[in-house]
Amino acid sequence: MDWSIQEIARIAGTTSRTLRHYDGIGLLKPSRTGHNGYRYYNQAALVQLQRILLLRGLGLGLPVISQVLDDQTDAAKALAVHLEWLTQEQDRLARQIASVTQTIEAVKGGGEIMAEDMFNGFDHTQYKDEVEERWGKDAYARGDSWWRGMSADEKAAWKQRSQKLGADWIAAATGGIAPDSAEAQAIAKRHVEWLTGIPGTPTADAADAVDSAGAAGASGGESHVKEYVAGLGEMYVADPRFARNYGGAEGAAFVRDALKAYAERNL
Secondary structure: OOEEHHHHHHHHOOOHHHHHHHHHOOOOOOOEEOOOOOEEEOHHHHHHHHHHHHHHHOOOOHHHHHHHHHHOOOHHHHHHHHHHHHHHHHHHHHHHHHHHHHHHHHHHHOOOOOHHHHOOOOOOOOOHHHHHHHHOHHHHHHHHHHHHOOOHHHHHHHHHHHHHHHHHHHHHHOOOOOOOOHHHHHHHHHHHHHHHOOOOOHHHHHHHHHHHHOHHHHHHHHHHHHHHHHHHHHHHHHOHHHHHHHOOHHHHHHHHHHHHHHHHHHO
């Protein structure tokens, strides 16, 4: 069974023009082309389109999506990772919807607003105790202040950067390259730079030390930064919450090995 390009555009909530563009750049080829020139798509093509739209929803550009699709040929495995992330988002959004609904009802009816319920699903401090235990209260306080001080656009941009980094790690881990290869090390460099942008982390502190005292002033903390980056890699493997960001345990192990190699060479 297959569907025409018009049917797929309607069902998927996209346009025929977009589907033709995907065909033109080799991202989504129709399963066949009729004698009248119409494009038709079979089940496999629909699965491919679903993956494309999911990756677009993460803010990834088409070139990166193409790379991810080429590297992750097991569609069922890739979609399972997406499903896990979507389930988490569904739970978070359901809690937000319930809390906003309760607020509306209270405001309209003149009832009492329950503060404890108003922000269910909005909390970014749920890991406060864990962060403080791992890296200290100051690290959490500085990171929390930094996050609260960002605008909505800045938060969206930071999330997009994080998602792009995760997608590139997954593509590298499934692409058959070595953790110490130039390609993987380039992503590791970006990862450390990403960490440097988060106040309260040892990488950020080291960057601040360089800014204020020069490279010599930061040299005393090099081993601490190296241990921090290597330790993060181990945590990515040990904690399933982190591992899922990199496609599971195997992907997290690849990230760990790449970060360890980068830390040994550069930190």
